Amino acid sequence: MKHRPNRIFLSPPHMGGHELNYVHKAFEDNFVAPVGPNIEGFERELCEKADVLHAVALSSGTAAIHLALILLDVGPGDEVLCSSFTFSASANPIVYQRATPVFIDSESETWNMSPEFLELGIQERIRKGKKPKALILVHLYGMPAKMDELLEIARRYEIPVIEDAAEALGSSYKKRRAGKFGEVGVFSFNGNKIITTSGGGALVSENKELVEKARFLAMQAKDPAPHYEHSQIGYNYRLSNISAGIGRGQLEVLEKRVKQRRENFSFYQEAFQGMEEMQFLQEPAGHFSNRWLSTFTLQNNSVSPEKIRLHLETCNIESRPLWKPLHLQPVFKDYPYYGERVSEHLFQSGLCLPSGSDLQEEDLQRVVKEVKKVFG
Numbered sequence: 001m002k003h004r005p006n007r008i009f010l011s012p013p014h015m016g017g018h019e020l021n022y023v024h025k026a027f028e029d030n031f032v033a034p035v036g037p038n039i040e041g042f043e044r045e046l047c048e049k050a051d052v053l054h055a056v057a058l059s060s061g062t063a064a065i066h067l068a069l070i071l072l073d074v075g076p077g078d079e080v081l082c083s084s085f086t087f088s089a090s091a092n093p094i095v096y097q098r099a100t101p102v103f104i105d106s107e108s109e110t111w112n113m114s115p116e117f118l119e120l121g122i123q124e125r126i127r128k129g130k131k132p133k134a135l136i137l138v139h140l141y142g143m144p145a146k147m148d149e150l151l152e153i154a155r156r157y158e159i160p161v162i163e164d165a166a167e168a169l170g171s172s173y174k175k176r177r178a179g180k181f182g183e184v185g186v187f188s189f190n191g192n193k194i195i196t197t198s199g200g201g202a203l204v205s206e207n208k209e210l211v212e213k214a215r216f217l218a219m220q221a222k223d224p225a226p227h228y229e230h231s232q233i234g235y236n237y238r239l240s241n242i243s244a245g246i247g248r249g250q251l252e253v254l255e256k257r258v259k260q261r262r263e264n265f266s267f268y269q270e271a272f273q274g275m276e277e278m279q280f281l282q283e284p285a286g287h288f289s290n291r292w293l294s295t296f297t298l299q300n301n302s303v304s305p306e307k308i309r310l311h312l313e314t315c316n317i318e319s320r321p322l323w324k325p326l327h328l329q330p331v332f333k334d335y336p337y338y339g340e341r342v343s344e345h346l347f348q349s350g351l352c353l354p355s356g357s358d359l360q361e362e363d364l365q366r367v368v369k370e371v372k373k374v375f376g
């Protein structure tokens with residue numbers, strides 16, 4: 001797709017400056033492969049930045065969720081609890097494993113999984129004869145979920161947690177980094193995320209054994225032997241040494257990117273002050289969001305978010321509706337769901353504004369001016 005000049009994108013890649021040095025080094029040393037020093041460096045540096053003990057770099061966040069389910073022994077017939085208000089990649093790997101997703105609605109304070117509906121769902125699944133095998137929790141748009149409440153429930157029912165922190169690198173909850181709470185944590189470095197490897201992901205854990213098992217599975221599950229010996233089904237899910245080089249450059253500027261994204265959010269919030277119908281999601285005490293995307297919801301129906309989106313598009317500004325809840329997606333609609341209409345209402349009333357870390361003040365002003373025009 002060709003774009004007119006001056007287009008303002010939703011969340012484009014933003015290089016820090018040193019990425020090419022790492023990529024050049026990989027070429028010089030002929031490490032054009034899914035092994036090499038950039039991979040090891042990237043994993044080590046990611047552990048430092050995300051404050052986790054162990055990490056394996058993978059080809060995508062989706063691959064990381066898939067391996068996480070395999071590590072937790074999720075298989076055919078098992079049920080896996082999952083946030084409904086999220087991107088489809090949070091739940092697709094449940095179906096890869098021929099397990100059944102059980103979707104849970106949001107609460108309105110963070111837009112993430114509601115502890116109340118989670119417990120209701122667990123109790124009902126147990127009554128129906130099966131305790132869910134795992135729980136996939138998402139920190140949507142970078143806002144940490146209510147971890148104390150959610151983890152207390154998960155522990156009480158002894159259900160292991162996969163933390164989908166694909167959108168939340170750099171976020172924290174009560175000073176503890178997102179990605180560190182579950183048995184397994186997942187990050188994405190897709191092109192639209194807060195930092196990118198062009199495409200990539202990582203699985204992290206405080207448990208070394210789990211991460212080593214993931215590394216083994218991600219590299220075709222080769223048993224130790226001079227020939228290729230396999231006693232398990234493997235996957236080709238490793239990140240390349242070239243992509244990891246991009247990631248090392250990006251990790252150098254992670255804190256800067258978080259700061260820039262948070263400044264976008266503050267700018268919008270201030271610029272739209274006084275517009276009563278526009279609501280911006282606040283950080284509850286103890287929640288620190290990387291503000292990956294700046295979003296708002298509209299309180300009355302005089303203007304629809306779609307009307308704003310269409311107007312912005314005529315001005316060459318990209319915006320996007322909030323995630324459509326998975327329990328409403330044609331492909332997932334027949335799976336169990338516990339909730340009311342919290343995520344559905346958010347989907348109908350909200351919009352994501354341009355949120356790139358490279359936005360200039362004049363870009364932000366252009367967005368604000370055009371949004372205000374729709375309100376007349």
Ligand SMILES: *Cc1c(COP(=O)(O)O)cnc(C)c1O
Nearest residue numbers: 060061062087089090166188190
């Ligand atoms: C992006 C994303 C994923 C998937 O990551 P990929 O690297 O694109 O495969 C999973 N979950 C959420 C919430 C995401 O935003």
